[in-house]
Amino acid sequence: MEQQHTPLRGTNVRRPKLRVSRQQKKKRRRDRLKALLAAALAIPGIGLATSTASAQSVAEAPEIRFFYADYQEGRRYDDRMRVKEPIVWMRTPLVDEVEFEGSFTVDSISGASPLFLNTLTGASGLGVEDVRHAGDFKFTKYFENFSVGAGGVFSSEDDYLSRGAVLDARVWTPDKNTTFAFGVSVHDDDITSSIAPDFRESRTTYDVLWGVTQVINPVSIIQTNITFSTGDGYFADPYKAFDNRPRSREQWALLNRYNLYLPSLDSSLHADYRIYRDTWSITSHMLEVAWYKPLGTSWLIRPSIRYYTQSAAYFFEDVYPPDDINRFMTFEQRLSGFGSVTLGLKVVRELPHGFSIDCSANYLQQKPEYKLGGGESSVIVPFDATFFTVGMSKKF
Amino acid sequence: MKILRLFVILFALSLCSCAEVKPWQKENLARGHMAFDPDQAEARYVRHLYTSKEGSSGGYGVGGGGCGCN
Amino acid sequence: MRVIIILLLTSLVSFSIAVAGEKNAAAPLFSLVSSSGKSVALSDYRGKVVYLDFWASWCGPCKESLPWMNEVKREIKSDLFQIIAVNLDSERDSAERFLKEHDVGALTVAFDPSGGTAESYKVAAMPSSYIIDTHGNIVASHRGFHESSKQEIVKEVKALLAEQGIK
Numbered sequence: 001m002e003q004q005h006t007p008l009r010g011t012n013v014r015r016p017k018l019r020v021s022r023q024q025k026k027k028r029r030r031d032r033l034k035a036l037l038a039a040a041l042a043i044p045g046i047g048l049a050t051s052t053a054s055a056q057s058v059a060e061a062p063e064i065r066f067f068y069a070d071y072q073e074g075r076r077y078d079d080r081m082r083v084k085e086p087i088v089w090m091r092t093p094l095v096d097e098v099e100f101e102g103s104f105t106v107d108s109i110s111g112a113s114p115l116f117l118n119t120l121t122g123a124s125g126l127g128v129e130d131v132r133h134a135g136d137f138k139f140t141k142y143f144e145n146f147s148v149g150a151g152g153v154f155s156s157e158d159d160y161l162s163r164g165a166v167l168d169a170r171v172w173t174p175d176k177n178t179t180f181a182f183g184v185s186v187h188d189d190d191i192t193s194s195i196a197p198d199f200r201e202s203r204t205t206y207d208v209l210w211g212v213t214q215v216i217n218p219v220s221i222i223q224t225n226i227t228f229s230t231g232d233g234y235f236a237d238p239y240k241a242f243d244n245r246p247r248s249r250e251q252w253a254l255l256n257r258y259n260l261y262l263p264s265l266d267s268s269l270h271a272d273y274r275i276y277r278d279t280w281s282i283t284s285h286m287l288e289v290a291w292y293k294p295l296g297t298s299w300l301i302r303p304s305i306r307y308y309t310q311s312a313a314y315f316f317e318d319v320y321p322p323d324d325i326n327r328f329m330t331f332e333q334r335l336s337g338f339g340s341v342t343l344g345l346k347v348v349r350e351l352p353h354g355f356s357i358d359c360s361a362n363y364l365q366q367k368p369e370y371k372l373g374g375g376e377s378s379v380i381v382p383f384d385a386t387f388f389t390v391g392m393s394k395k396f
Numbered sequence: 397m398k399i400l401r402l403f404v405i406l407f408a409l410s411l412c413s414c415a416e417v418k419p420w421q422k423e424n425l426a427r428g429h430m431a432f433d434p435d436q437a438e439a440r441y442v443r444h445l446y447t448s449k450e451g452s453s454g455g456y457g458v459g460g461g462g463c464g465c466n
Numbered sequence: 467m468r469v470i471i472i473l474l475l476t477s478l479v480s481f482s483i484a485v486a487g488e489k490n491a492a493a494p495l496f497s498l499v500s501s502s503g504k505s506v507a508l509s510d511y512r513g514k515v516v517y518l519d520f521w522a523s524w525c526g527p528c529k530e531s532l533p534w535m536n537e538v539k540r541e542i543k544s545d546l547f548q549i550i551a552v553n554l555d556s557e558r559d560s561a562e563r564f565l566k567e568h569d570v571g572a573l574t575v576a577f578d579p580s581g582g583t584a585e586s587y588k589v590a591a592m593p594s595s596y597i598i599d600t601h602g603n604i605v606a607s608h609r610g611f612h613e614s615s616k617q618e619i620v621k622e623v624k625a626l627l628a629e630q631g632i633k
Binding site: 057058060096144174176 | 526527530590591609610612614
């Protein structure tokens with residue numbers, strides 16, 4: 001396929017200007033909080049829930065992990081996109097039943113995304129070379145029957161900066177078989193453009209999570225989380241031509257996770273299913289299954305498979321060039337209809353003194369034909385990618 | 397909202413008719429590979445990867461955003 | 467935002483706390499077996515201050531609590547103070563492996579694989595421990611094992627021994 005480079009990028013496409021007064025912005029923000037609150041109160045009896053881990057006591061000892069992932073998209077382009085991502089993560093108990101958890105990463109993105117239809121992991125669509133710094137941290141205090149946590153998250157690139165704050169809480173029953181989780185967060189994003197110095201936009205997103213984790217029997221546990229996100233501001237891509245998206249987005253996701261231990265096979269099976277819907281008309285389903293199998297006393301292998309399908313955003317444009325430009329539209333592949341499959345295999349080796357090393361190989365393929373119910377597109381370019389990871393952990 | 401109703405039903409189900417598991421019966425649940433995200437670095441990586449390649453996100457926790465994906 | 471936080475806090479307060487093994491209630495009697503096959507019965511410990519601990523090989527904090535208990539017993543040499551560590555592993559092998567790897571010589575280890583004794587003490591967390599006085603009553607209980615527990619336990623035990631005239 002011919003590489004279509006920059007002539008269209010940064011072109012000043014005339015878009016319908018939505019001038020929103022400051023008062024209207026404030027009102028919208030208030031309305032969103034009201035909606036969030038109403039939603040929070042709609043669940044009877046729960047005040048609280050939180051994110052993934054269902055730990056009910058402070059970490060016993062510090063733990064640190066170094067992780068590195070190398071991602072490469074293949075075959076379709078001459079300049080394949082490559083992302084190298086080292087991550088450092090740690091968790092440690094502090095004094096007085098307080099725990100700290102944090103991570104930091106520096107992504108290096110290289111290789112062009114030549115088609116103006118495609119984009120990269122960061123906000124930047126140029127992708128000749130880009131670096132992203134990101135991190136998160138959280139302090140959690142554990143009490144007899146509940147815990148509370150507060151933290152922050154940030155992500156920064158040449159033309160994008162996001163900062164967020166998170167608050168979460170968990171309560172569990174005395175027998176610790178049921179845990180309720182509740183979390184809220186707010187993110188403020190600033191978007192600029194390295195090719196248009198006067199361009200400056202922003203976006204604010206509020207998220208809420210409710211979750212329940214339930215021990216079913218001595219070998220199985222289930223977790224159900226529902227998240228709601230409401231965003232206001234700039235959602236488009238300044239590097240893309242013919243890209244004009246709504247200035248608001250509400251998203252719902254329901255995730256079910258189930259872990260089952262099989263004593264006869266000394267393995268555990270993990271199955272996650274998530275259904276998602278948003279106000280851009282995207283509906284998606286995700287099913288991920290992983291098998292954890294210890295081998296001997298110090299090895300573990302984990303094959304995994306992930307299937308994902310999504311419907312296109314209502315304003316996804318499938319015809320190039322578009323006939324009418326005075327409406328919402330995008331050629332962003334991420335918002336089109338497609339399915340994807342990922343296969344992975346991870347190997348872990350425990351070493352003495354609390355060390356362990358691991359590596360994994362993964363293959364991902366995304367194409368319209370994999371969409372549930374079938375799909376095809378004239379503008380989407382299917383892609384595949386492989387990513388390898390290596391890691392090392394130390395538990396003190 | 398349909399999803400909300402589904403969640404409430406699942407939540408109600410999750411509380412009833414579960415065997416009352418005693419603390420000393422949780423040996424298998426305590427295994428490292430029975431945790432929901434045994435590898436926190438990997439979980440962050442893949443969540444970010446899929447959020448940047450796909451049109452949906454969420455479900456795992458709050459505050460994991462800021463991916464900058466448009 | 468503020469309202470959400472207030473809601474969060476008030477909901478937190480509304481959850482009640484259950485207590486495992488009522489304070490000042492008679493400690494439930496039991497008769498278990500030790501590694502060597504000898505009988506370990508609580509009735510034999512009348513007149514002594516007993517620190518009763520429920521543990522398992524797979525319980526994280528137990529890796530720290532058992533060696534620490536051993537230290538405490540070596541320090542408080544009095545015969546009026548005894549530590550009984552009741553193991554709750556369903557497989558004896560796992561427990562024996564753990565005992566080999568840690569110094570627990572000063573403790574009396576008993577086995578309760580079916581969990582019947584743990585049930586009678588309403589054990590709600592792993593590990594759980596109870597301090598029993600010379601009359602056979604529970605005077606204190608601890609859920610889990612924390613840094614702060616260590617000092618408290620030693621204080622409670624020493625206080626009981628002081629009543630008996632032991633320093």
